[in-house]
Amino acid sequence: MDRPNHRAEAPSMEPSAKFFCCSCVRRYLPLAYREELYHILRMTGPLLVCRFLNFLLFFVVTMFCGRLGNTVLAGYGMASATINVSSAATGLGLTLACDTLVSQTFGSKNLLHVGVILQRSILILLLFCLPCWGLLINTQSFLLLVGQDPDVARVAQIYVEAYLPAIPAIFLYQLQVSYLQNQGVIIPQMYASVVANVVNVLVNYILLFWWDLGVHGSAAANCFAQVFSCFTLFAYIRLKKLHVKTWGGWSSESLQEWDNYMKLAIPSTLMLCFEWWIYEIGGFLAGMLGEVDLAAQHVVIMLAYINYMIPAGLQGAACVRVGNALGAGDTAGAILTSKVSLICAAALAIIQGLVLGGTKTVIGFLFTSDETIAELVSELMSIYCPLQFFNGLLCVGMGIVLGTGQQKIAAIANLIGYYFASCWLLVGPFNSSLLVINLFIVIIFKLNWKKITEEAIERAGKGKSRGLSQPEFRSNHRLSGSFFIALNHLENQNGYTAVNSEEVDEERSTSLAQERLAEVHEGEMRNENSISTSQNKMTQEGGMSKKLSSHVSAHHQKRTDCSNCSPYTQWRDGCTFYPASA
Known part of the structure; x- marks a missing residue:
């Protein structure tokens, strides 16, 4: 009787087989990396579409404003800058705390607590609308104070006053996006953005061309x-009914622990504002340039914004994956996500740089027919292309920091990089990103992941007493100084096995100790069978020699430290047994 061909069937059982069907890639790229990359890219695609659709909302308004005259267009620009600085950046920064809390809480499977976090976020952001309104109603006075044209200031005031009802809507929309996105649900916001863009075009056309309401209609x-x-x-x-599993109704718990929320919200706001404000300041200073220089600078900023959407999609995916892993106690999963997302960001940034560099001589003509401006854009793109590589890494690094809840450190890094470096070294915001990304990479790889995992479990409402739980392996353990994470690159089993090297406490009951020993014995038998099956498969495919197979088997069975192995051996063999703090 012919034996069934398991080799042909196994790849189809893996989700990553949809992307990595090439046998060469499957041979040299470990399964854990393939699976993680698959999940990251699967989230990045819809997130990229959503960010592009949100960008179209403002782009359409800009096009319609341009038909009302230069004064209206300039007034809209001033109104947008005022709203971004005073409300949008700060409000969005407050919602970033929700990214950390929801991702970690959902990863811990404490679903009803996700609804409590959402309620608390709604109350805080609705209260924050009051100071935002207070600043916005004085827009005209502020613009006149800084020497702007009175007509431009008047138009900006009209836009801002009409925009006041949209402030709570923006905050609540971002909260809903964060609520869904950190549960891995992306498609709803994409559908909502498509419908909103269609309605936006229709409403602008009706109010401006049918009813001829002018600036009031545009606003x-x-x-x-x-x-x-x-x-x-x-x-x-x-x-x-996407809320059913996580919404238990309004609860008095939403009125508690506001201090814990603000400990994340305030650093998140500063982290975002330090980055956002430096570009708004640069745009304001660009007004001192000549007409040609200002036009070229505007074109490059628009291209940079569009180019930024790809790493922004990766940022959201990295934040969700890291937060979910930490909330579930999967320390190694969070580390793996951080590495894969940064590598993916670097690869995509290289491709983006090659595309921009290859089209720099013609890309300016998409925005203008003036050859002088297009030539200047080409020169500026030669500078921007290498810098966008670091900007992409910085964007994804910020997503990792959000997932870990270390916004305070990131805010300090942004302050040092964007403001101290810009003032002392006299470099622009793009050049400042070189310093900031170096700070972020050092921060990420110097993090105490063991401590961060404990903090994530505390935020999720699970408490330290419950320890870390991994459903795939059913291993109950406590974080300790001798906590080791074993990363198994097995073709028929994906995940991380958490091993506690401490002996069972003497205070524990005999029955509990026996239960744990039986559980560990069962897990070891299952791992040995999995390793044996994996080695047989790799031998048939010719992907690994007997020497390497015995090397990996010995390390997996003895659970020793493989830190002395070369990086290539670690990557190829999967013998990566490290302490959690590494």
Whole structure:
């Protein structure tokens, strides 16, 4: 009787087989890395589409404003800058705390606590609308104070006043996005963005061309687009009942632990604002340049913003994956996500740089027909292309930091890199990213992941007493100084095995000790069978010699430290047994 061909069937059982069907890639890229890369890219695609659709909302408004005259367009630009600095950046920064809390809590499977976090976030952000409104209603006075044209300031005031109802809508929309995204649900916000863009075009066309409302119509359409986006996403969540598992109704718990939320929210706001404000300041100073220089600078900024969407999608995916892993106690999973996401960001940034560099002589003509401006854009792109590599890494690094909840350190890094370096070294914001990304990489790889995992479990409401739980392996253990993470690159088993090297405490009961010993014995037998099956498969495929197989087997069975192995051997053989703090 013919034996079944397991080699042909095994790849189809792996989710990553959809992306990595090439046998060469499967041979040299370990399964754990393939699976993680698959999940990251699967989230990045929809997130990229969502960010592009959100960008179109403002792009459409800009196009319609341009038909109303230069004064209206300039007024809209001033209004947008004022809203971004005073409300959008700070409000979005407050919602970043929700990214950390929801991702870690959802990863811990404490689902009802996710709803409590959402309620607490809603209350805090609605209260924050009051100071935002207070600043925005004085926009005209502020612009006149800094010497802006009175007509431009007047138009900006009209836009801002019409935009006031959209402030809570923006905050609530971002909260809903964070609530869904950190549960791995991306498609609803993409659908909502598509509908909102269609309605945005129709409303602008009706108010400006049919009813001829001018600047008031444009301002009203801008506000309506934001409010409609918020209610569309809310309606989708309600109709599809995406909230059922995590929403237990309004609870008095939402009025508690505001201090814990603000400990993350305030550093998150500063982290985002330090980066956002430096570009707004650069745009304001660009007004001192000549007309040609200013136009070229605007084109490069627009290209940089579009180019930034790809690492921004990776940022969201990295934040979700790292936060979910830490909340579940999967320290090695969080480390693996950090490495894979940074490598992926670097690879994509290289491709983006090659595309921009190859089209720099013609890309300027997409925005202007002036050859002088297009030539200057080409010169500026020669500078921007290598810098966007570091900007992409910085964006993804920020997502990793958000997932770990270390916003305070990131805020300090942004302050040092963007402001101290810019002032003392006289470099621009793009050059400052060189220093900031170096700080972020040092921060990420010097993190005490063991301590961060404990903090994530505490935030998730599970408590230290419950330890870390891995459903795939059912291994209950406590974090300790001798906590080791074993990364198994097995073709028929994906994940991380957490091993506690401490002996069972003497205070534990005999029955509990026996139960744990039986559990460990069962896990070892299962691992040995998995390793044996994996080695047989690799031998048939010719992917590994007997010497390497025995080397890996010996390390996996003895669970010793493989830190003396070369990096290539660690990558190829999967013999990566390290302490959690590494």
